[in-house]
Amino acid sequence: MIIAAFPGQGSQTPGFLAPWLELDGVRERLAAYSDDAQVDLIAAGTEWDADRIRDTRVAQPLIVAASLISWSALLELAATRPAGVAGHSVGEVAALVAAGVLTPTEGMRLVGVRGRAMADAAALTQTGMNAVIGGDETAVLERLATLDLTPANYNGAGQIVAAGTLPALAELADTPVAGTRVIPLPVAGAFHTRFMEPAVEALRDAAAELSPADPELTLWTNSDGSTITSGRNALDLLVEQVASPVRWDRTMASFAEHGVTGIIEFAPAGTLTGLAKRGLRGTPAVAVKTPDDLAAAAALLKEAAA
Incomplete structure (x- = not known):
């Protein structure tokens, strides 16, 4: 079984969409996605700097649009x-769009709402x-609890993402748990924690207007x-x-x-394949960062189908 993996916020980098615009039809598709999400995705993915694409209103639609463009290119x-x-x-x-639960238009409109509400x-x-x-995971979780930080992402492969107030995060970085490295992430909030509860209602209202299909995959x-x-x-x-927390550790265990x-991670790729190489050792993983990576992803699919 080959699994398509779609990354989250923080995986974007300035200019990463530029190579994809060289493919036929991508500019037009991104223009439509921009209208759906209410963000200029072409400018964001090719011209804007790291600070501008760090904005949650921009980052979330930008990442999902890139994933859908690279997914369609592989298909x-x-x-x-x-x-x-x-x-x-x-x-x-x-993932819901790729599985046929939502249409691309519905997905881009929803992620536009999600990004604005979370921002x-x-x-x-x-x-x-x-x-x-x-x-040690137990020691890490105990330390987060003492600082009133939330384990927002259990990523597996020895990685937990802590979320909370900036002073508490600074204290964690200044006095890390033994044997750990602490790396600030390029995101603009404590996602997947109680701080995001005001965003849930807005997203729930938007989702209630949709008629999702059951997944095809x-x-x-x-x-x-x-x-x-x-x-x-x-x-x-x-x-x-x-x-609520992201349990990617359990997701990889279920894989x-x-x-x-095999795992194919779609643009802006790299983070999830890195986790897979450590958490699912020996499982082939292809990161589709640019159109040049599509051939390797297609070869993995072909091998699995043989």
Whole structure:
């Protein structure tokens, strides 16, 4: 089983969309996505600097649009498609589109609402996120609790993302748990924590207007790593996930239980394949960062189908 993985916020870098605009039809598609999400995605992905694309209102639609562009490009090139899909944080919006639960237009409109609502919630209190790599997990969680920080992402492969107020994050970085490295993430809020609860209602209202289809592919939720067969349930979980932890560790464990034979991560790729190489050792993983990576992804699909 080949699994398509869609990354979350923080994976974007300035100019990363430029190579994709060289493909036929991509500029037009991105223009339509821009209208849906109410963000100039072409300018954001080719011209804007790191600070501008760090803005949650921009970053979330930009990442999902890139994922959908690279997903469509692979489907055009390959004779088959991955058997399963999963998304990390906002990547779940792209996963729902890839699985047929939402149309691309619905997905881009929804992620526009999500980005704006989460940015508004983040503006209420200055918060952020730090990746904590290595160390004893119990000791890390105990340290986060003493600082009133939340383990927002359980990423597996020895990585937990802590979220909360900036002073608490600074204290964590200044006095890290033994054996850990603490890396500030380029995000603008404490996502997947209580600080995002004001955003849930706005996203719930937007989701209520949609009529999701049941997934055509095996679809994982990173709320607990289980597979979801109901489109409505998948959409409800996506809404609640805004203020609850991402359990990518459980998602990767479920990949293994389902007999994963390879992972393809879509643009802006790199983070999830890195986690897979450590958490699913020996499993081939292809990061589709630019169109030049599509051939390797198609070859992985072809090998699995043989």
